Amino acid sequence: MPGQRSLCLQVISLYKRSIMKMRYLISCVKILIVVLVLTLFLKFCIERSAFTQLSSNRNLNRPSYGQKGLSDKASLLTPVVRKERCIWEPPPKRNVIPKIKLDPTKFLYPGIRSGPNNQMRQLLKIVHVAILLNRTLVVPNFYSHFSVGQQIVQPYQRVDVDRICGLVSCVTLETFQKVCNGTFHNVFLQKQNFPGNFYITTAKDTGLAIRWPWDKTTNKVKSTSGLTVERIFPNKQLSLTEIKEYFNVPKPCALYPGHADDMSFFYLKPSLPLPDMVEDISKLQEDDLKFAIMEAVGALPxxxxxxxxxxxxxxxxxxxxxxxxxxxxxxxxxxxxxxxxxxxxxxxxxxxxxxxxxxxxxxxxxxxxxxxxxxxxxxxxxxxxxxxxxxxxxxxxxxxxxxxxxxxxxxxxxxxxxxxxxxxxxxxxxxxxxxxxxxxxxxxxxxxxxxxxxxxxxxxxxxxxxxxxxxxxxxxxxxxxxxxxxxxxxxx
CATH class of the missing domain: 3.40.50.11350 (Rossmann fold)
Known part of the structure; x- marks a missing residue:
């Protein structure tokens, strides 16, 4: 019938128009996808090119903390690649110039133990000893509380390493291991001895050998291979002058166990900050030096x-x-x-x-x-x-x-x-x-x-x-x- 035929023609016409619109929409979507892909690819190429350019200009083998650091101005001129990072990651290495430059050929490792807060108090004294002996400080391992097994705590998780190394010359444990060829040369003691377990644990945690026990008469152990390991043990509390006298030895790699707390650090009067560069340590007042140590070592991450x-x-x-x-x-x-x-x-x-x-x-x-x-x-x-x-x-x-x-x-x-x-x-x-x-x-x-x-x-x-x-x-x-x-x- 004419009415039905007309209706069929209208339906067919509507269907064809729908198909055409659908094809048009699909074409638009395809074009959008292509544009998006090209945009992302172009952005990636630009960023890759910029990263490559920055990487080629960066000092990717920066020295350890210590003598060979760049100046502050030089550090500012070094391009930095900015990226999102977890706040718990190790902080990026900085080139730090210490106020007090110590002998880069001799080193002192702090053998700190006991609870976390006692470790911090021991470190105060050992940084002072490193300055007195003119030995570069090795940034040590720390330990969690003994109630959880005294697990190793990385230095950046306990202290502000840059603050400490901004006061005195520092190297990492890894640098110390290479310089010392796998062994300590001396152990510095005062009136306090330490049990064999202390030396065994310290050797294990640092990767440097400590041959214990020592011969009671000579304080030395001679092995069939390697150097003689010597313990300097006057068995008395040393004054500052005596510390310099007893421990003034030529061998480069020394261990200084954390001795009894030095309470003198906690009863100091406020002092002015140290100058940017200390040329002559002997001209510093003792309290001024201790106060500067307390400020640097006491800084939290x-x-x-x-x-x-x-x-x-x-x-x-x-x-x-x-x-x-x-x-x-x-x-x-x-x-x-x-x-x-x-x-x-x-x-x-x-x-x-x-x-x-x-x-x-x-x-x-x-x-x-x-x-x-x-x-x-x-x-x-x-x-x-x-x-x-x-x-x-x-x-x-x-x-x-x-x-x-x-x-x-x-x-x-x-x-x-x-x-x-x-x-x-x-x-x-x-x-x-x-x-x-x-x-x-x-x-x-x-x-x-x-x-x-x-x-x-x-x-x-x-x-x-x-x-x-x-x-x-x-x-x-x-x-x-x-x-x-x-x-x-x-x-x-």
Missing amino acids: QVIDDIALAYSQKVFKGDYVGVHWRYDDSDWARHCTVFKDPTCKNFKRISGKHIATAIHNDLQKSMTKFTQGINIYIAAPPSMLTFAQSIVTELKRLNSTFHIASQTLKEFVTDKIDSCFKKNNWHFGDTLSLIEMALMQRSEYFYYSKSSTWSKNCQQRRWFVPQNGKLAVMKYEASIFDLSEAVLMSGS
Whole structure:
């Protein structure tokens, strides 16, 4: 019928138009895909060409830290390829010119042990000894806490290597191994000897042989092959002059084990910074030199400082009070059995309520300083978390203006960790402890734990946090143990 035929023709016409539109759309998509592919290919070629050009101009075999570094201006002129990288990766190598240039043919390796904070205190002394002996410092391995097996910690995960090598001439352990041909030549001791296990572990971790034990009479071991290894052991505490006298030997590769803590580093008066280049070490005041060592060795890795700052800005948004309560049965209590610390008399009797009351009473005189309420951060060992929570509960009960962190540091840091954290062997507990130290050194007030190297290192570093544009300005500090003990004894 005519009507049906007309309808069929209309349907066929519509179908043909649809096919044509579909073909047109497909053609457009194809053209877009081709254009996109060409654009990406062109971009890749341009970037590849630029990368090749930059790579050809870069010094890809930069020297180790030490004598042959480029000047600061030369470093600035060196092209840098910028790329996104994980914050936990080793920092890019920089060419650092040390203020104190040491003999590039003689070296001193710090044999540091014990807990992480004792390692830092030992390193202070050993850097001083390296300067006295005019021996280039070898940047050493560090170790995590013995409670987790004292695993090796890479230097960049514990200290700011550039800061240390900006003070004294440094080389890496790898350079030291090559120069020393696989063996130490001397071991420098004072009044403290070390057990055989120390030497065995040090040899294993450094890749350099230490032949132990020594002959009791000569302090030497003669092997059928290799050099004689000599132990210099006067068996007494040496003065600075005696250190230079006893350990002034010609052989290049020396080990200096971390001896008993040198507390003189922690009772220094603020001093002016050292000049950009120290030509004559003998003209420096001893306290000035120690203060410079304390500033350089005490600097935490940049990533640690950055995370502490980001956390404090997000959580506190202003000044805050830091509290460190260290007195746990699982570790610190060794002070009671080994060192007979007088603090042991009452540390188990002090409760979270005593500590909270002590903080509250001491802050009464400063309430007006904190106009937005008082932010408080409590640092404590992992085994003391329940106890720390009892302090928080009591603080909130005593004063509603006390603000405790709404997000824990552990939660905050977990969000910042990616796959390269484990790839680069960062230890989570060790890292958290360092970030807490960075928080304590930035705090406006600090309630420290006496008889704690962790607290003592925080106090040391607080000298070097800028305040009103100046360094070496002492901020408020008080012993949380003494304050809490006073509350305990008063019966409050």
